[in-house]
Amino acid sequence: MSASDRNASGHASLRRTVLIVALLKLACFKIxxxxxxxxxSVSLFAEVCSVAGFIKGKSAIHLARV
Incomplete structure (x- = not known):
């Protein structure tokens, strides 16, 4: 197995992990x-909305890097 094959395999594994984490965060958001x-609860609703905005920004940055 060449270095490029291992690198491609690592990227595929990382993408799959990022996708799983994103889906789990989405499920938590919905709940x-x-x-x-x-x-x-207005307080909980505000917290959910603020966390969703933070996650959206961070996820875009992380997905852009992958």
Whole structure:
């Protein structure tokens, strides 16, 4: 196996890991959002929205690097 093959394999593995983490974060966001709406918590809703904005910005940076 050449160095370029290992590098390509590493990139594929990293992309798969980033995708899994992004999907898990999205699932957590949906759950927290639903709970915030369900219990009528403005504080939790604001937290969910602020974290979503932070994650969106950070995810774009990390995906651009991969």
């Amino acid at each position: 927290e959002f639903a709970v915030a709406l369900g219990i009528g």
